[in-house]
Amino acid sequence: MMARTSDIGRAAGILRAGGLVAVPTETVYGLGANAEDPAAVARVFQVKGRPPTHPLIVHLAAAEQLGDWVADVPDTALALAGHFWPGPLTLVLRRGRRVPLEATGGLETVAVRVPAHPVALELLSAFGGGVAAPSANRFGSVSPTTADHVRAELGDAVDFVLDGGPCDVGVESTIVDATGGTPSILRPGGVTPEDLEAVLGRPVAAGSPNHIRVPGQHPSHYAPRARVVLVDPLEIATEAQAAQERGHRVGVFLPPACADVPVKAHAVVTVPESMADYARGLYGFLRELDQLGCDLIVASLPVEQGLGVAIANRLRRAAGPR
Ligand code: TXA
Numbered sequence: 653m654m655a656r657t658s659d660i661g662r663a664a665g666i667l668r669a670g671g672l673v674a675v676p677t678e679t680v681y682g683l684g685a686n687a688e689d690p691a692a693v694a695r696v697f698q699v700k701g702r703p704p705t706h707p708l709i710v711h712l713a714a715a716e717q718l719g720d721w722v723a724d725v726p727d728t729a730l731a732l733a734g735h736f737w738p739g740p741l742t743l744v745l746r747r748g749r750r751v752p753l754e755a756t757g758g759l760e761t762v763a764v765r766v767p768a769h770p771v772a773l774e775l776l777s778a779f780g781g782g783v784a785a786p787s788a789n790r791f792g793s794v795s796p797t798t799a800d801h802v803r804a805e806l807g808d809a810v811d812f813v814l815d816g817g818p819c820d821v822g823v824e825s826t827i828v829d830a831t832g833g834t835p836s837i838l839r840p841g842g843v844t845p846e847d848l849e850a851v852l853g854r855p856v857a858a859g860s861p862n863h864i865r866v867p868g869q870h871p872s873h874y875a876p877r878a879r880v881v882l883v884d885p886l887e888i889a890t891e892a893q894a895a896q897e898r899g900h901r902v903g904v905f906l907p908p909a910c911a912d913v914p915v916k917a918h919a920v921v922t923v924p925e926s927m928a929d930y931a932r933g934l935y936g937f938l939r940e941l942d943q944l945g946c947d948l949i950v951a952s953l954p955v956e957q958g959l960g961v962a963i964a965n966r967l968r969r970a971a972g973p974r
């Protein structure tokens with residue numbers, strides 16, 4: 653199951669030769685290519701079916717390499733990298749010349765992170781360069797958190813799948829604009845706003861006050877095949893039953909507080925009480941309900957604190973207009 657040393661060598665060779673490798677990280681699996689190879693990067697966009705203007709994240713083996721890939725490293729970026737790397741934090745900084753515009757979707761900024769997964773770090777060290785990797789799913793759909801998800805979703809389109817077991821965090825990295833001035837959260841993720849604020853010593857805004865362009869923020873994203881509707885937790889049972897009576901095959905995300913409420917539905921997932929467990933399981937639950945043939949998923953938003961911020965963000969987008 654888990655990648656061996658020979659697999660790492662093989663994967664590094666494929667990257668050097670311009671191929672694509674699915675890489676386990678602590679957040680989700682990435683679809684990796686040599687960040688300095690425009691043709692390999694172009695293949696990533698093609699395999700994902702992603703518009704070429706949506707920038708990729710460049711993954712590095714260690715924070716010490718940051719200066720090789722960005723034009724400058726503001727003090728705040730240095731502090732955040734020092735504290736959170738390796739880990740689920742992505743920093744958007746001014747693009748260094750080593751990064752081709754193909755990887756940044758034409759932007760003069762680049763997103764970089766050092767992932768906290770032993771297999772990813774071994775691969776990055778063996779390869780030596782930067783690995784440009786979006787999540788290893790088709791554009792707009794649910795991110796993969798196991799090697800099997802990647803195989804099911806991308807099949808032969810990827811040259812090699814490095815199996816690193818199930819992802820520990822389960823939602824993507826937090827993306828922070830650290831280009832200058834006040835840092836802001838462009839995408840909530842595995843590092844919580846509270847954690848960022850503790851390190852920065854001040855509140856962190858969401859959005860892009862520096863007016864940098866942020867592609868890849870479509871309202872519909874992270875979506876299963878089934879339509880997702882979000883309702884108040886107290887209305888889940890009635891909503892599910894009504895939809896079931898209208899002829900839907902309903903899947904339910906039952907909040908832990910409602911675990912004892914009887915629900916008539918095609919399939920029910922009882923949401924874990926711990927936000928870390930919920931984040932870890934989220935994409936797997938969505939895939940599972942798809943696989944069971946549900947065409948509608950009824951869910952509610954968790955409290956938006958800690959990892960609940962990222963979970964709520966993904967659920968809203970999963971429920972967004974298609
Ligand atoms: O956890 C993660 O971040 C995973 C793993 C594989 O590292 N990767 C991931 O990549 O989620 P992806 O491509 O699915 O999402 C990256 C997002 C893009 O959609 C875009 O919004 C943002 O990062 N991004 C990348 N470069 C950017 C830039 N220069 N400026 C602003 N946003 C950027």
Ligand code: MG
Pocket residue numbers: 786787795
């Ligand atoms: Mg993605």
